[in-house]
Each structure stands twice: as structure tokens, then as C-alpha cells.
Amino acid sequence: MSSGLGCDGLPSNWGRWGAGDELGTLNLVTDEVRARAVAEARTGRWVSLAMPVDPASMLGGPFAPPAPASPPVQQAMLYTGIPPMGMSEVLVVTPHHPGLTHLDAPAHMQVDGLVYPGRPLTEAVTPAGVEHGSTTAFADGVLTRGVLLDLAPGGRLPSAHPIAGADLDAAERRAGVRVEPGDALVVRGGWAFSWDGGEPTPGMTVDAVAWMQRRDVCLYAGDIGDAFPPMDPQVPMPLHQVGLTRLGMPLIDGAQVEDLASTFAELGRYAFLLTVAPPRLRGATGVPVNPFAIF
Amino acid sequence: MSSGLGCDGLPSNWGRWGAGDELGTLNLVTDEVRARAVAEARTGRWVSLAMPVDPASMLGGPFAPPAPASPPVQQAMLYTGIPPMGMSEVLVVTPHHPGLTHLDAPAHMQVDGLVYPGRPLTEAVTPAGVEHGSTTAFADGVLTRGVLLDLAPGGRLPSAHPIAGADLDAAERRAGVRVEPGDALVVRGGWAFSWDGGEPTPGMTVDAVAWMQRRDVCLYAGDIGDAFPPMDPQVPMPLHQVGLTRLGMPLIDGAQVEDLASTFAELGRYAFLLTVAPPRLRGATGVPVNPFAIF
Amino acid sequence: MSSGLGCDGLPSNWGRWGAGDELGTLNLVTDEVRARAVAEARTGRWVSLAMPVDPASMLGGPFAPPAPASPPVQQAMLYTGIPPMGMSEVLVVTPHHPGLTHLDAPAHMQVDGLVYPGRPLTEAVTPAGVEHGSTTAFADGVLTRGVLLDLAPGGRLPSAHPIAGADLDAAERRAGVRVEPGDALVVRGGWAFSWDGGEPTPGMTVDAVAWMQRRDVCLYAGDIGDAFPPMDPQVPMPLHQVGLTRLGMPLIDGAQVEDLASTFAELGRYAFLLTVAPPRLRGATGVPVNPFAIF
């Protein structure tokens, strides 16, 4: 039963895979799905779905290289003697930064004090660490088929556009592709992360997330996600509050899909083998990731 | 010319791909190699070659969960209100930590003040950042064929064993597999990272690194690497000082290959599609990584 | 009115200096108190009341110097060229660590969701920072008279000893000194911070904190504080939950008072000029500090 609703009328997978489940929609990635996925890898060509990131130097003052405010990754290059034994560094990483392509684990988001699949946040996240819904369940990584739906081929969506299921249907028709159960959905809206971000962004509606539930999408990645500022006062963050928390569908925030879109324009194909291999870090609520689209 | 020697008589690729090259042996991964690699991916089954890591809490004192000394990853779970808006964290990462599976970039290691391919360290690494030989060239990731050579099937190498080319030849014969140009070499010695590490480890000799050069290995990953303590006073770290610096061969330190070994024992195959997808971080000398062996 | 009780029957200063007060008992340090304090400084001899701290190296692995688990201060020595332009570092500090002498600001501790003087925690501490009760009010530092009460001259208090007001009275009589309004109280119990900390420590009771209120103590510093494990299930942390939260009395946790005690044994004086000069950091809930006892 893939189109359940919670008692609040919103799409929900709570209970679908048991009360202790941590995999969420990754349960949909069966052997059959994986076999379908690797069948898309024919030449070994691939593109990255991550934004490149330049670390900011932790040196301060007139001798330090310029750095942006609130950088996602900072670097302290370590002194190890003259001549140095080897160059190494300490990195300070803010995984959920919008300028860093990252994977959200279910414990990242709570609704009314509950995280997927209905577990109290206070049990899931304690001062001792994340006991439930962390990256632990994802740390092995993800391998499945990915499908790109380009919502604005060659351009970008209008500012503050509310994306509905019908937009996803239309993109499928344009591309001649269909999102099957267990596929990862990769969305292009033509909006890249920007430091100033003055303009209201487009974003997914509950209707679009319901579409993802109907299609049994296992993972979402996009250059757009929830609208900022929010558009729906009832559900300000549909992807996070419904997709991640109610469906247990992991999210890749801040995907970079321009290279993917241009490759597909060239090849005329919209499906690929997707690998998501975060550093094998357990117990986090998010982790930077470099998804590969292999075809 | 794949078997060049430097003027010091040690294997060297300096100059092979030009004076400004940053890819090193990754230049060997041609379209043909990638096509051979994806041909190994038949079912979509995969294993991770990374050690799982539990972050240490940055809380201190009697209320803090116990943590090891010098952990590779530390986590500060962020307060974001009551109830929290969302759970997120700051991570402090020491990429070159032996307890963290990571990729070494050429600028990590210098010999006589030079990094691959003969560039002065002082030009390659400056207070403003790593200008040459950083992870920038690798940030897109690596996709190639991987081959596992198990040097001690079902057990482990003797302590302080010096691994020679002949050991690699013998492992090939046992497995009925051959490392081809552009392949990644994955080695199992049966020695996992340990916090106490009192026992002298086995390690690669210059002879073994010369073997890798002859075979045009594009990348090395192993649960063992350079012996610690060093065995050869002339070249205390053959993999790092010859493999990384002179050959420009990226290294994955601290690979976890037990899962790979048992999978292969089950399937009777020793080659696979290898993907290495570090966070797309430029300008670092090392970065944590979760390599996938897909078959 | 310096001996108020809250509606829960516990000592309280809520409302004594207004609803928006952030100084708490530091309001008691008048010009007259300060004049009395500097009169104690006659020779310029001084001792530090801070534990010395060695930073732990953030380098990891076999080349790194050994470090304790969960250190209070970590150091990444920065690479700034060959030869280096100048040596500098990044420090990672956990201010509330029991191995680091530090000053607690009122926002550090809440009781039933309220911080001194009855402000909701959710207003005092927000994701944007600490709006009320932070170190901002203390960042200029403290200058007052300090008085040492040695509860176990030449030895140490018994394990798990509950310290009552009568213990403080007895120490005053022994030393021939009297804690006056606006004085800082420095307590010696003979228990230093220890990493293993297996033994139950002595600690202050509500009765002792009520004594501090009656005497109008402006600040508490001690080598002991709240008992760990707690002794009183109703009020597990009397100094923090009553002294800091209800009285608004700043606490210096982890003071080192052995040097002070031996100096006083030598001089036969138990009062001194106390200066507390934390880094002038606003908006924190705690900050490392090096109090001076000048006489």
C-alpha cells in the first residue's frame, strides 16, 4: 500500500515497514531495482551531482585569503615541521549548509516532536548521540536507478513557482521516461544555490510529494527543494516535513544537475545508474555527498 | 613508457603527463577502461570499502558520552530551539586519520621539498591554499575497474612482512585474475586499523610499488599500506613516497576489505566496478571516502 | 532584602534587581566593595586560580602526540609556508569542560524552562544566539574582594560529604575572616578534577547556597561545586540550580586553589583582591577564565 495517508490527511509511510524502521523508502530498492539500475550503465561515462566546494581558510586577518561568511567547509592546514612531514588538515564541516550537496537523514526533521516513523525526537536524538534515524542506516550508501525530470529545460522555473504533481507528469512526458518504484527522482528547476538569495525560490508542494509517494520514489535529489520563503503556512516545508518525516524518503539537498542535464541533452537519455556514497559516518543527521550519475 | 625511473633510481612518472599534471595515474583511466569497468556491474549488488566511523561527541565532562582519544570525526549537535527547528551538526574531521578511510591527494606528501610531478611544495601549498596537487583534480571522483588481491586469504599477513611484487603475482595466480592498465588495485592483508597498534604491521616495499608501476595501476586501496614502524630506512614510506609522490598514484588509506573478500569468496569473482566519490571538496590534501565495489 | 525565597521555597533573587537584570549578584559589587578589595593588594604578589591546560593536538594517527579523550582544548597548529610567516593556531574550546577553569553565565542553566531572573529559556537562548543571561554582562570582567574558606586544611573533604552552611561558618572561624556583602567566595575542598573521577565527590547543599545568599556572596569559585553523583534528588545541582539560576550568582567551575591555600598558609591572610578577566566574549554561556588572587 504505497499511497497511505496519516491521520492528519498528509501522505505517510509510518508503519509501512515497521515501527523501528530506519531505511524508509530505501526499502523499495530491491534486487530487481538494482539490476534495472546497473543495466543503465553501458559506457562508464559519468557526471557528478554535487556542487564543487572550496574550503574557507581558518586563518584570519590581513594575511589570510578572503573567505565568504558562513562557509560550509573550513580548512586549517596543519603545521607538521620544516620541511613538513606531510601536508594534512582539519576540516570543519556544516553538513546541512545549502551551499553543500548533502544527504538528509530522517532524524534531521521532526514534526510535532516526532521523527520518521513516528518515533519521539527525544528518543531518537539524545545528548549521547542520534539513536534512531541517523545516517547509520544510509552509511553503506545507495545504488539505484535515477531519473532526471527537467522542469524547465534550457531555462529556469519562475520565482516562487509552486511545483505540483502535474509539473512532474509533464516533465516525464517531455522526456519520454517514467519514474518506476524504487527509482531516485532527480529534479532540475534551474535554480542554483546563491549566497545572496534575495529572490523567492520555487518549491515542491504537498501535491508533488504525494506524487512521489504514489510513484514509490526512493530518494529525492534536486537543485531545488522546499520553497524559501515558504509558500504554504500549513506545511511550510513539504519535502522535509512530508517527504523526509512522513514518507521516510531521504533527501539530497543542493544537488547540482546542470552537468547532468547537458549530458542528457546530448545523449537523449534520462535514466542512469545512481550511486550515493557518503563518507561512512554513522550517527549524523546529514552528511556531504557526491552522487554519481553513470550511464 | 610506463616503467620510468627517476634520477634517484626509484620508479617515477614525473614528466609522463606533463609538468603541470595533477591527475597522475588517473590519466590511465580511458574510455576503454571505464567500459571494461561497467561491464563488471551485472547485478547491482555492492559492498562498501570504507570503515564505519562513529563520531565522537564534542561535549565534555561527566554528562558526555565516552569518546576515544584523537578521534577522526567529532560531532557537535546544534541547539536550534525548543522544540528544535531541525537537528543538525558541525563535524570536525581529520581526513588523514588512520581510522578514517580516505583518499590522499598528491600534495599530501613531499620528498625533498617536491610534490608530484616535481613541483616545489612551496608553490603547491601556500598559506592561501593548495594550488597544485589537491583534491581538486579528484573531486569529480573516480570510476574504473577494481581488482582485489588477497595476500592472506582467510587469515592475515605476518607482522612486519615486507610485501614484494612476487606476493602480488602469487595473489593474482591464486585468484585467476590479472591487474590491467588503468585498474584500481585493492589489497587485503587482513590487518584492520587498531587504536593501540602495538604490533608492527606488514607493508609495501619499493619492489611492490614498482610492480604497480609496471602494471599501470591507477589507484591503490588497501587495509594495509606502508609498514609502521617503517622497514626500509632509505624509503620509509614506499607507497606514499614512491607511489603517491613519484608515480602520482592516489592512495586510499584505511580501506576496509573484509566485506569485499567474503563477497568474492562467495561469488568466485575478483574484479568489479569501483566508484570513488569523495565529497566534491577542492583544495584539500585528503578527504574521507566511501568506495563502492559493484558487481 | 537579601534572603528572599521563591514560591518553591528555595532561595531566590528573582525580581531583586528587576525583570531584565543580567548581572545578578554582581550588582552587589559597589564602589565601596571595590575600594575594600584593592585595599587588600599591598605587595603585588599574586596567584592564579586556574588549572593549567595543555591543548590536545588535532593531528591524528601514529605521528600525532598522545592526547586524552574528550580534551577541553584542542589545537591545530597552522601551516603558513616554508619557512612559516608566523606560527599560529586554531583552538577548539569546550568552555564547560570540568577540566577547564571557567565562568558560568546564567543562561547556562535552566530550571523548569526558566533562566535567571525568571526569563523563559526559549527567549533567552535562540538559534540566533544568547539574547539574555550570556557572558555579555560579565565580559568586562569582575573585580572584588575574595575570601578563601578552606573546608579541609591540609587534606580533603570526605567523599560524598554534603557541605552545609555550618561548614562554611566553621571555616570562617578557623581562618578568622568574615565573608562580607559583595565578596567572592572561594572554597577549597581538596578535590581536584580527575579524568577517571570514579569516587563520589563532596558537594554544596541548598543549605550552603542559602548561606551564600544570606551573606550576599557575589560570585562562587571552588575546587568543588555540585556533588557528582548528585546527593539530593529534589535539587540535584544546588549551586547551579539555586546559586546560578535562582540567585543569579555566577560560578567559576574547576578553580584550582592549592596555590592560594599554600600562599595563605604562609601569609596568614585569607582575603585578597580578586580579578576575573575572561576573554571579552559576548553571547556565550561560559568562557575559560584565569582568576587572579592579588595580595
Place this chain on the structure above:
Amino acid sequence: MSSGLGCDGLPSNWGRWGAGDELGTLNLVTDEVRARAVAEARTGRWVSLAMPVDPASMLGGPFAPPAPASPPVQQAMLYTGIPPMGMSEVLVVTPHHPGLTHLDAPAHMQVDGLVYPGRPLTEAVTPAGVEHGSTTAFADGVLTRGVLLDLAPGGRLPSAHPIAGADLDAAERRAGVRVEPGDALVVRGGWAFSWDGGEPTPGMTVDAVAWMQRRDVCLYAGDIGDAFPPMDPQVPMPLHQVGLTRLGMPLIDGAQVEDLASTFAELGRYAFLLTVAPPRLRGATGVPVNPFAIF
């Protein structure tokens, strides 16, 4: 012999207090100097010589409070449950940041590979830590007499003004005060730290540092220091390269002296009791500090 020159003709104290000395000019603070210092403390009024600092939040993204680029102090407020057990944080500190009032230890600066008093940098600072010339020798703090020399009363020095000994003499005459052996010299130039810092700053010349040597100044603090950009190609940083390295005179960079200047304008006094009490951190090359001027 307080006016020695090194073999390069520059003022030097190398050898004056032995080859292993780490205190440098702090050796000049005798019991007599300290007695003179506390005699200046008459009322207990005091001002801080530190710039207030607001930590930058380590949260990133649209929900995070705005932060400057390259902040001197960052703060990660820690999640410790709902309701939180207590509020605490991790601080990331860059001690030598020009926006943070801090104390430089001798090992901060080398000249021709040597640190005060002629020790090779490679012995003083090793991968294992700072073995010589660190904050260890200063960690107890400093107590001495301070004298303010205001070089531009009521205004500020011209841009790029080279400060000579004659400027210091003139300021003494204006104020009717004299810097005695063992005093700390506090200088006001009317230039506060600024983030943009486009304008060339005034700065100390070798002539001024020679004046400090003649007067046996034990410590320098100022709102100005070395000119930026440098004015003297031979000695681009006279205070750091001569004062700190050759004289062993600790420097307080980025002092805030406006409050001190206005207090003295009010009182007509230019000398005071100075306390410098850095967190008692050993093994660092710099540490934030909040100097007190007590009078």
C-alpha cells in the same frame, strides 16, 4: 645591559637572561615593580583593554544569523535534549585574528628560522607541540604597572605615520608621566580594527622599538602595532620581528584603549595597575586576553 644590539645591528636581548629563557622582558617585573604597580590601584575602578567580540554562529544557511567572513570566534550551541540539560557550546577560536585582543608568545614569530632568544624554530615548534616560547611561560599571567601614551589625544594618527621614539617622548611630556623599567607600555593611536581596512595604518618603527628597549618596557599593548602595509622593506614588522623576536617582549595585539583614554582624560592620571590574565593555556603561540587597567 639593557640596550644591546644583535650582530645585525638591531636591538636584541638574546642572551640577556640565558639561552633557555622564555620570559623575555617579563623578567623585568620585579617585586619592586609589582609593589609600584599595586600602589596605583586606589579606588578599584577599572576598564578593560579588550575589544568586545561577538561569536559567529556555526549554523549555516537561510536559518542562520548573519556572520562576518573570517570571524575570530565561532560558536556552536550544543543540543543537550528537550528540555536541554544545560546550555553549552563549542568555540572555535583563531587567537591571532586582528579582530581579537590577544597576547603573542615568542614562538609566534621567527626571523631567519630563529625564535627568541636565538632558538631554532624547528626545535621550538614541532609536530608534537610548542616546546619553547609558547604561552606556557605567560600562562600564569602578568601583573605590573601600565602607562598609557596617547599619540593622538582626541583624534588619530595620520595614515601610514611612522612612529618614532620621539613620538613616544612627546607623549610622555604631554602626559607628565615616565615609563619606568618593568612597566607595560600601552599606546593609543586612535586606529581601531576594521574589517575592510583599506587605509594604510600607522605603525611602530625600529627606532620606536629601540626606545622600548632603552626604557626596559616589559610588554606592549596598543590599538596600533606594526604598519599594514609595511613601511620598511628591511624590517617589515618592527614590533613583531624586533620587539617580540629579538627583545622577547610579549605583545598584546588589538588592544582597545578608547575607554582607558577617556577615563584618564577624566582623572588626569596615566599610570595604573595592569593585569593580563589569559586562559591558563600552555603550549600555544597566542591566546585571547582581557587586560584590566585598575586605578
